[in-house]
Amino acid sequence: MPERPDTPDTTADLVTAVRTALGKVIDPELRRPITELNMVKNIEVAPDSAVHVEIYLTTAACPKKTEISDRVAQAVADVPGTGPVTVGLDVMSDEQRTELRKQLRGDAAEPVIPFAQPGSLTRVYAVASGKGGVGKSSVTVNLAAAMAARGLTVGLVDADIYGHSVPRMMGTTDRPTQVESMILPPIAHDVRVISIAQFTEGNTPVVWRGPMLHRALQQFLADVYWGDLDVLLLDLPPGTGDVAISVAQLIPGAEILVVTTPQLAAAEVAERAGAIALQTRQRVVGVVENMSGLVLPDGTTMQVFGEGGGAQVAERLSLAVGAEVPLLGQVPLDPALVTAGDSGVPLVLSAPDSAAGKELRKISDALSSRRRGLAGMSLGLDTSRR
Secondary structure: OOOOOOOHHHHHHHHHHHHHHHOOOEOOOOOOEOOOOOOEEEEEEOOOOOEEEEEEEOOOOOOOHHHHHHHHHHHHHOOOOOOOEEEEEEEOOHHHHHHHHHHHHOOOOOOOOHHHOOOOOOEEEEEEOOOOOOOHHHHHHHHHHHHHHOOOOEEEEEOOOOOOOHHHHHOOOOOOEEEOOEEEOOEEOOEEEEEHHHHOOOOOOOOOOHHHHHHHHHHHHHOEOOOOOOEEEEEOOOOOOHHHHHHHHHOOOOEEEEEEOOOHHHHHHHHHHHHOHHHHOOEEEEEEEEEEEEEOOOOOEEOOOOOOHHHHHHHHHHHHHOOOOOEEEEEEEOHHHHHHHHHOOOHHHHOOOOHHHHHHHHHHHHHHOOOOOOOOOOOOOOOOOO
16 A cells, blocks of 8 residues: 655645544533634644644543543544544643633623523523422423423523422533633533532532522522523422522513412412512413323323312413413323433433323423513503503
8 A cells, every 4th residue: 555645735734634623523511612612732643644632621620521532532533544543631721711711701890691681582481389399390301301302502500409409300410610700511411400419519408598599599690601592491499489589680581480280279379489470570481280190001090189270370370460371281190200300311301202201392392482572571561640
């Protein structure tokens, strides 16, 4: 076999081809090409066409360093004409991290909440319930996973500071990476996830008063680099306490999604979670009835928690807010939903064709396809004349 000609032009062409290939390597945390993020330190091509690439990591403790190295090695190896490939890792200097932060977030003195800005096109859904135990978190993580599976860019905030459960349900134990004051959220099932559980040790309880809850939520929204999201979901704690009020203050355009069970007693409590929109001037986007019935082996359905709760909440909230609040779906009881939450793979991914999986995907489709607008939103205007 004839020897490969070793001329400067050939080497330069190979370097160019390698750089082009690296432009297709996506950073697993920032979801941007590593060339665009200035993470490629150097490319060397030896006379035998062996290629050595050096990559900058954002921090020495980068949890994705092995994944980045493997992606780079594979991308370079796929370039025709390359010999053996080696990858070296270095760490960005403070100045480089500052430039990266400015590139991603701008040069503002204080971080801002992007979803509260007038030009934001991100749909924000605050998932609320009147009481605990109705499966609100299960509904939230499944909606997030289903939306991401449709190709949307999705963020998920575990705003239930005391009762956080989202990381387990999403199957992630990763901790956020910090670049200066910017926090990079872990990604699970293509969903960007942030939770106080990622900042505590083990199962340590969070014992905070209201102002600290507000500050934590503010940091989740402003300090975290979310990128350009299509949808942001917030899993709120039950009831109408500090966090629900903080969401209304920090993201006035957030819409409320109420989760209830069919039990009429639970529905009455759920109405309060939705009726908070009258005071915060937010829109109630709809109601989800969870645990809607258990399908028995003979095909009949046992109404374990009664009937009619979701329809009642939707009807009464429609009257209260003066706009249609639809019942978006009724998710049946399914033991697989519990198993999926414990295993960290949402049901819409592990069993998308199950009855519960189909209903959750239907609700996700309805929320994903909605257009932004003012229809049904309270503008806080006083139309009375004096």
